[in-house]
Amino acid sequence: MSNVATSGTAPRGRLAILHPPGRMGLGTNPFGKDVANLQLWQALARHGGYERLDVLSVQPAELAELRAALFENRAPSTEIATAPLAQSRAPEEAGVLLRGQPELYDLAWMRRRLVSDRAYSLVGLIHTLGPPAMRQIIAMTAAGPMHPWDALICTSPSVRDNLSAMFAGWGEHLAERTGGRPPPQPALPVIPLGVDAPAFAALADRPDARARARAQLALSPDDILVLWVGRLSYYEKAFPQPMFQAVEQARARTGAKVVFAMAGWFPAEPDRGHYQAAARAHAPGVDVRFLDGNDRALLGDLWAGADIFLTLVDNIQETFGITPLEAMAAGLPVVASDWDGYRSTVRHGTEGFLIPTLLGPAGGGLGARMVERHTIEAQTYQAYVGGVAQHTAVHIGKAADALAQLIASPDLRRTMGAAGRRRVAEAFDWPVVARQIHDLTDELAQVRAASADPVPRPPSDPVKGDPFRDFAGFATTTLTLETRLSPAPGVTREAVLAEGSIPLDMAFPAFRAPPELCARAFDIVAAQPGTAVRDVLLAFEPPQRRAVELGIAWMAKYGLVDWLA
Numbered sequence: 001m002s003n004v005a006t007s008g009t010a011p012r013g014r015l016a017i018l019h020p021p022g023r024m025g026l027g028t029n030p031f032g033k034d035v036a037n038l039q040l041w042q043a044l045a046r047h048g049g050y051e052r053l054d055v056l057s058v059q060p061a062e063l064a065e066l067r068a069a070l071f072e073n074r075a076p077s078t079e080i081a082t083a084p085l086a087q088s089r090a091p092e093e094a095g096v097l098l099r100g101q102p103e104l105y106d107l108a109w110m111r112r113r114l115v116s117d118r119a120y121s122l123v124g125l126i127h128t129l130g131p132p133a134m135r136q137i138i139a140m141t142a143a144g145p146m147h148p149w150d151a152l153i154c155t156s157p158s159v160r161d162n163l164s165a166m167f168a169g170w171g172e173h174l175a176e177r178t179g180g181r182p183p184p185q186p187a188l189p190v191i192p193l194g195v196d197a198p199a200f201a202a203l204a205d206r207p208d209a210r211a212r213a214r215a216q217l218a219l220s221p222d223d224i225l226v227l228w229v230g231r232l233s234y235y236e237k238a239f240p241q242p243m244f245q246a247v248e249q250a251r252a253r254t255g256a257k258v259v260f261a262m263a264g265w266f267p268a269e270p271d272r273g274h275y276q277a278a279a280r281a282h283a284p285g286v287d288v289r290f291l292d293g294n295d296r297a298l299l300g301d302l303w304a305g306a307d308i309f310l311t312l313v314d315n316i317q318e319t320f321g322i323t324p325l326e327a328m329a330a331g332l333p334v335v336a337s338d339w340d341g342y343r344s345t346v347r348h349g350t351e352g353f354l355i356p357t358l359l360g361p362a363g364g365g366l367g368a369r370m371v372e373r374h375t376i377e378a379q380t381y382q383a384y385v386g387g388v389a390q391h392t393a394v395h396i397g398k399a400a401d402a403l404a405q406l407i408a409s410p411d412l413r414r415t416m417g418a419a420g421r422r423r424v425a426e427a428f429d430w431p432v433v434a435r436q437i438h439d440l441t442d443e444l445a446q447v448r449a450a451s452a453d454p455v456p457r458p459p460s461d462p463v464k465g466d467p468f469r470d471f472a473g474f475a476t477t478t479l480t481l482e483t484r485l486s487p488a489p490g491v492t493r494e495a496v497l498a499e500g501s502i503p504l505d506m507a508f509p510a511f512r513a514p515p516e517l518c519a520r521a522f523d524i525v526a527a528q529p530g531t532a533v534r535d536v537l538l539a540f541e542p543p544q545r546r547a548v549e550l551g552i553a554w555m556a557k558y559g560l561v562d563w564l565a
Contacts, residue, residue: 013050013094014090014093015054015094016088016090016091016096017044017054017098018085018099019057021058021059022060024038025038032231036127036320041055041070043430043431044438045070045076045080046434047431050078052079053081055082056083057083061082095441096441096445097121097123099123100127101125102127103124103137105140109145117456118149123444124152125155128317131317132371135166138163138166139166142171142183142184142186143183147454149451151444153191154189155191156320157344158340158341159341163185164188168185187444192427192428192433193428194433195326195329197424197428200326201329204303204332205331206304209301209304214305219259219305220257222256223258223259224256225306226403227303228243228260229311229326230293231264232265232266233266234271235385237313237318240278242312242393242394243260244282246310246312246335246400247403249396253400253404254404258286258287259287259288259289260288261289261302265292266290276290303326303330303332304330307332307406307413308403308406309332309334309352311335313336314394315385315389316389317385318341324342325424328428331420333413334346334352335352335399335403335406337355338354339394352402353399355395357394358392358393358394359392367388370388479563482534484530484531485531485532486561487525487526487529488560491560492526493526495560497515497519499515500515512553517547517548518548521540521555522555522560524539525561533549536548
């Protein structure tokens, strides 16, 4: 059922991760969460200190492809296995199931239904808190059968504080509605995302690449290249106008020639015209370039050729922000908005500058109406977060001051760039982050081992339970172990087998026994009309019985067996 590749011996432990697509890879225009998850799986395989990593999926996964994606050209250091989630006991054997998303509610009910609440820990990862639908998904973890040995990883203190407040309000609401107590919050450990620090340093430390990038942009050694990397989305990432204005003011103040390169991709091609018009209006003296961020060779040259990294994010969609870490690993000083995860990675005055931000007015119903218009589908999510960002300010004057200081001082650029590299190596290099994940899973295992078994009631999700139980009242009766079966008049086992050649009769076959096993069940019924379903199932091996049970219902559907005769 599972595929295993053995390679080397790691220090200790085992980890199961849920990666529903099966395959690992990135197409064009990837979302940050997909990049971060892939790099996290790679880091855990290479540096996590686990003896074995089980990759559980919903879609088929090939072991050789997974090994290639996880280790690339490196020698494997961890045993890798893969299996379908529904057919694997890896979470129980590993003691933990880690998912690169925060949707744990349904997994908690699945854990209870298949094994027990204390069989293993569930761990999710927060990538964004902006979408109301995502906040609802996260909130529902408190309403599911989750426990102190389960956790939602927060990538920054700001995320943890936001979720703590949300869970407190949600718990107060549930207590008010039920007359009970607020449910416990899931554990909210703070573990950041990471970067491959040596890889970015190697990209940046190439004199030929620096010369090539700057020649393409017609920059002399004394000219300044300011770089942005990321999606060119004003409604989900950052309005660019404050960056244009800050670069323009810094250029005018210093008299330097400045090129502002925005390397990324536009969600829609018409957006390019919006950016170009804004650049002409707000930065007429700056050469603003929009470059293809999917061109990995070009992007690598830009990391080498740049002097300053600028990212004035203003959007609640942004929760952590990986590009400042990439810039620091490349040895660039960073000018970033004082925003969410940015303030836990960039230290003001050390690796760069944090620029003050101003959020729009709370209260008065304005924000609530903005959310409501999205939740009742009167506007898109993009319009909702874009509307919030349009009324969120980043101080342009302070940003211009920071840029001007860096433009005027090569020594300051070098000092802050070197500090950035040290910071990433100490706190955000993937081996450092992977070890924190391992420490967390060990800690959760200790909590689980020291806890008593909870009393599981109800045994399955009362909202999304067994349809054959939930909708039993729709039918005249239901199939039970005591239901008596007889062959329908004139039906033979050949007729059962012949059903396999009728496409419509064979629809949705995933859970039931194939016609060959159904024919064996029919033989038992034909040999003794009035046989109970229980006795039919006992003639099969235990792993086959549930599929045969559904096969009996299928035979009844097509008039092969009779449950009323």
